[in-house]
Each structure stands twice: as structure tokens, then as C-alpha cells.
Amino acid sequence: MRTASINSAGAFRKQVVDFTLSVPVQATLYTSLCALTLWTLYFSSYPPAHNSLHEVRHHTLMVGCH
């Protein structure tokens, strides 16, 4: 019983690792991180981000500022 539970835990861990390292998940993580960076730079209303990139936002197509 104990051996079976250890084996199932090991198999579950391996499944999680395989899932995490799969191409779609990696691609999703990478895309999400880049999208978050884009949001911070171009779309966030957080005053430091807005004020420091104010002119860049106004001079980039499809980026709303006010």
C-alpha cells in the first residue's frame, strides 16, 4: 500500500512536470509575461507608468491615453 501510494505520488509529480514543461504551457506563460509587460508600458493607468511613457503612448497607434 505504501509503495503504491509513493508510486502514484511520483507519477502525479511527473505528470505535473510534463504538463508544466509542455510547449503550449510554456508558450502561454511566455505570452502572458510579454502581454503583462506591454500592459504596464502602454496601457496601465498607474501614474508612474503613465507619466514616464506619456509621449510614447501619444505617438503610438491604437494606444489610448486620456
Place this chain on the structure above:
Amino acid sequence: MLTLRFGRVGLSPALLAIFLGVFSSVSDSWATPNHQKLPSSVNPQTEIRTDVNAGKSLVPASGNSPQLVTASLGKARVKLTTPPINQVLPNDKPVSLAVQAVDQQGKPLTNAKIQLAIFTPSKTPWFSTDFPIVEGTQLLNLEAIALSGKLQVQQVLPIRGNYQLIVDVQPLDGKSFQATRQVLKFSVPENPVKYRNFAILAVILLCAGGCGGWVIGGKQVIQPGEIAPQQVRLLLSGVIIIAIASLLVVNISAEFAESHQHQHQAPHNQAKNQLSLPLNVQWLGDDSTHVGQLAVMGVKLTDPKTGIAVKDVDLKIKAIQLEHDQTVFVYQGLSDVNGKLIWQQQFFDGASHQVEVEVSPKAGAINKFPPFTFFKEIEVEGIAPPLMGRFISLGYFTAILVVGLLLGLWLRRDRIFRASASCR
């Protein structure tokens, strides 16, 4: 138990769709509802009245000559003179808009009352401008006495697109000519710099996506003791470093910008009106407003000794955005019989503005006084763009990144396949 075959199912588009779908259900409570509010006398959908002798509207011609747009309506006509399109940029210098009332023969009509209403282009949520709150709103509403039949303003046009100018012309005596209303259009092209910057950003996103796809698409070999392939670790570490660096630059720049702004505020706060003015000037307008809203602006001039309203005084109005010292509106007119000059104006930038009213006696006036300037500071509250519009634009940028990612994946897999095929 749900089994996901990751070799066949692409999760990135699905997750992105869920991400956007969740936030699309959030109402735009961050932004004030932006409904186009029109005065009862102004309706941009009014049909243009024509008679048998009415001509057709002339399409503005492109080129270097000043543009002339004429629309015929009854006995009176309105001519709009604007700079050539290639000299007009959004959110740049004030654009001179001159409206002249003429009769059927093209002779200027005198002693007219002209009301000018300027409306910004319609909303474009799928192709946002940099002032989305301003889209589909009224920019100016000005009624003035035009003794020569001409009304001229200089107004910064904040966004690209087709502006509507609704002009109402009435005779001062009520009978010398037929009152008329005309709807004119004026088109402003987008700033070409924006297209260039967008192209640069698109190339950067494609390269970033391609590099990411190239690394992720490689053979994922995990060495003993590792939790992830080295290439993936390097890629994600690199992106995290870039994100950290970006946030550092943003926050440090913001600190310097904030200290610079505080230094600039002191001189403007020190600007005051003279203690004693030749005429009493009473401010009739709003002290504060917000982007997307028409604010009432106005002054009333009275004699300081008798308290009687002073009419026919030359007034030069100038509105300045204080953050960048940008002149956004200029108008020169006369005070009416009640000594007032009132207009409605939208301040499209969320920053402090200053309205300067230069008062001087009209040429040939009996009562002379030394010209003076009255200052009024207006606080304009900025409003964050609608969340949905920002998500749409972010979606476009992310889509470019995903295209690069897929391209990188495909190129890497193709290379691996060819390499393995050549080995056999």
C-alpha cells in the same frame, strides 16, 4: 480525469480568449459615460434644406492650397476656410477655422449672429485614438456677433477623423436674410509618426515572439537534477529581467518627472491678476471640469465706477495647457450688449489649463482704457481610457507576438525535423 493532449490542443489562444472574456464583462466604470450631449438647438443629424438653385457641397481637394468647403442652403451660404490637410496634425498646433456667411452671389453677409459647434469624430473602439474619451463628443460651442459675417477660431483638434462643424447663421435684425444651418465636415489625418512607431513596435514584438518560439520549440532535454531545460530557464529568466528593467525605468523616470513637475507648478501658481483692473471682470464659467465634458467659459465686463455692463470691447481669448505650455484655443471677439462673452469648450487633456482674456478697447471706441489681461486657471481631471478599448489594443499587440511565436516554433520544429531526417 481530463486528459489533455498538448501536442494537438493549443492552449494559448484559448487562455487568451478566456482572459479577454472575463474582463470584457467588467463595466467601464473607470471612465465617465461619454454620451454625446447636444444643446437643444444643435442637431448634427439635421437634414440640409435645399432649394432648386442650391448647389452641391464641394469635396475638399487635397493639395497645398487652403481648403474651401461650401454648402448651399437657401439664400445664405457658409464658407469654411481651413488650412490644407497636409498641414494639419492631430494634437498639434491650433488649426484656424474661419466661417464666413455669404449670400448666393458669394458676397459676405454683415451683421450676423453665428453659432459654431464642433463635434469630434465618432468613437472607434476597434481602432482607438490616443484620446478615446474625446471621441464622439462636442469640442466647442460658441455663439458670437459677427458684424462682418465672419467667425474665426483657432482650435487644436485632438484626434484624427472627420470632424463635424454645425454652423447656425442668423441676421442680427432678424429679417435681412434667411437664417440657415449647415453641417460641414473637416477631415484630419493621423500623425504619420504613429504609424512608424507602431511598425517599430510590431517588428520588436515579432522578433520577441520568434525568439521565444525558437527556444520553446527546441528539444526539451532535462539534465539530471534540473527541473526545466536550460534553454527554457534562460528564456524565462531573460524575459523576467526585461520586465524588471522596464518597471525600474518606469518608476525611476516617474520619480524624476514628478520632481520636475513640482518645480514647474510654482511659477504658474504665482501668476495672478492685477490688483486693480481698468474694468471689473467677473468670471462666469466653471472652475474645474473633466475630459469629455463641455465646460462653460465666460466673462462679464462692467464699469468699476457705475457697474454698468461694458459692451463692444475687444476680447482675445487664449486657452493654454500648462503642463506643456500648449495653446489649445484662440478666439477674438466682442462682448455683447450685456458685457458678456460666454462659450462652451472641452479641454481634452487632463491637466491644468489657463484661460487668458486680453481686454482692449474696440477700434474707434469713445471710452478708452489701457489693455489688460485677465487670467483664470481651470483644473481638468483626466479620465482613464475605457478598459475594453485598452484590452482590444493589447489584444492586437499580443496577436502580433503570438504570430511571431508560432513562426519561431514552426521554424525550429522544421529545422529539427530536417536535421533528424538527414541523420537517417
